[in-house]
Amino acid sequence: MPSTQAYLMLSGTLFAVGLVGVIIRRNMITVLMCIELMLNAVNINLVAFSHHIASLEGQVFTIFVITIAAGEAAVGLAIIIQLYRLRSTINVDEARTLHG
Amino acid sequence: MDAVSSSMPLLVFVVIGTIAVASSILVVAMRNPVHSALFLLLTFLCVAVLFVLRSAEFVAAVQVLVYAGGIMVLFLFVVMLINVRHLPEERVLSPVWLGGIGVGLAMFVLFATIVRPGTYHDEVPNADKKLTTVDETYLTQDATNPNRLVRHHRQRENRNAEAVGMALYTDYLVPFEVASLFLLVAMIGAIVIGKRELSAAEEETAPDYMLERVETEKEVKEALSA
Numbered sequence: 001m002p003s004t005q006a007y008l009m010l011s012g013t014l015f016a017v018g019l020v021g022v023i024i025r026r027n028m029i030t031v032l033m034c035i036e037l038m039l040n041a042v043n044i045n046l047v048a049f050s051h052h053i054a055s056l057e058g059q060v061f062t063i064f065v066i067t068i069a070a071g072e073a074a075v076g077l078a079i080i081i082q083l084y085r086l087r088s089t090i091n092v093d094e095a096r097t098l099h100g
Numbered sequence: 101m102d103a104v105s106s107s108m109p110l111l112v113f114v115v116i117g118t119i120a121v122a123s124s125i126l127v128v129a130m131r132n133p134v135h136s137a138l139f140l141l142l143t144f145l146c147v148a149v150l151f152v153l154r155s156a157e158f159v160a161a162v163q164v165l166v167y168a169g170g171i172m173v174l175f176l177f178v179v180m181l182i183n184v185r186h187l188p189e190e191r192v193l194s195p196v197w198l199g200g201i202g203v204g205l206a207m208f209v210l211f212a213t214i215v216r217p218g219t220y221h222d223e224v225p226n227a228d229k230k231l232t233t234v235d236e237t238y239l240t241q242d243a244t245n246p247n248r249l250v251r252h253h254r255q256r257e258n259r260n261a262e263a264v265g266m267a268l269y270t271d272y273l274v275p276f277e278v279a280s281l282f283l284l285v286a287m288i289g290a291i292v293i294g295k296r297e298l299s300a301a302e303e304e305t306a307p308d309y310m311l312e313r314v315e316t317e318k319e320v321k322e323a324l325s326a
Contacts, residue, residue: 001106001109001110001153002109002110002113002114002153003220003223004220004223005215005217005219005220006113006117007150007154008211008215008220009211009212009215010117010120010121010150012207012208012211012212012215013121013124013208013211014120014121014124014143015207015211016204016205016207016208016211017121017124017125017127017128017204018124018128019200019203019204019207020128020200020201020203020204021127021128023196023199023200023203023204024128024196024197024200024201025128027133029133029136029175029178029179029182030127030128030133030136032175033127033133033136033137033140033175034127034128036140036167036171037124037127037140037143040143040144040147040167043147043151043159043163044147044150044151047150047151047154047156047159048154050154050156050231051154051155051156051223051227051228051231052220052223052224052227053224053227054224054226054227054230054231056231056263056264056267057267059156059158059159059231059264059267060264060267060268060271060272062156062159063159063162063264063268064275064279066159066162066163066166066167067166067279067282067283068279068282069166069167069171070166070170070171070283070286071282071283071285071286071287072286073171073174073175074174074286074287074289074290075286075289075290075293077174077175077178077290077294078289078290078291078293078294079293080178080182081178081181081182081294082293082294084181084182085296090182
């Protein structure tokens with residue numbers, strides 16, 4: 001059986017890749033995809049520890065995280081569509097009216 | 101035969117984990133968001149397989165249904181709604197690019213040092229069995245007295261979905277209901293935000309094709325009402 005450590009290393013790798021994507025990509029849709037990737041890495045961690053301590057709580061929390069990810073994706077994509085309608089761009093750098 | 105069956109999960113983990121990491125890197129590396137979305141789908145399916153290996157079958161099914169089914173369709177819809185010809189220019193090896201890879205590497209080194217070998221060694225034995233077994237109470241009719249019911253207990257195995265359902269509907273009932281309320285709010289929010297509505301100020305900044313479409317909609321409505 002793969003150990004808990006192997007799972008944690010894998011989820012750490014996926015999280016780091018998602019973080020790199022969030023920072024370097026300028027396409028808002030891809031940035032949102034990378035956020036989903038990071039949430040999925042967290043899910044792997046939760047399931048690995050649920051198995052590690054033989055408790056169902058980790059799996060229950062994974063289901064809640066999936067719920068939050070679904071809502072976040074829906075609202076985020078709606079915002080992207082609306083931004084595209086107003087500015088006809090999905091570039092992260094061009095949406096800086098607030099000077100963020 | 102025994103050696104093969106005991107090393108099988110490790111082999112599956114190595115192969116599927118490699119595919120997951122490779123496709124997640126491709127999600128970040130692909131220029132076209134459609135390709136990114138398809139590699140993200142592959143990553144989600146690989147993660148579902150990894151969940152099955154940790155005896156979380158129900159979570160794996162939810163992962164395939166919600167992520168691979170729902171969220172990916174949403175992403176692909178939005179990618180197709182947005183004109184792919186206007187993709188933002190992405191300069192490779194810009195300062196942001198180098199900084200991002202640096203931050204990612206630093207984060208990975210941080211994780212690797214936290215999860216150094218030997219940190220998490222005392223695993224609970226028979227975790228697979230514990231996660232998929234449910235205690236069940238059921239009633240049957242008494243053999244001697246038909247008016248009496250007898251209570252029985254039994255343990256049933258390979259019931260991960262039932263076990264998760266019991267946890268969700270007993271210990272986590274309030275968070276579960278709050279999550280359903282959250283989904284309702286997110287749905288209404290997405291509809292309200294995504295709705296097209298032009299005010300006078302917006303008409304100046306809106307692209308031409310939208311104004312044309314609004315005008316043709318008005319004409320169609322007038323023609324229908326006339």
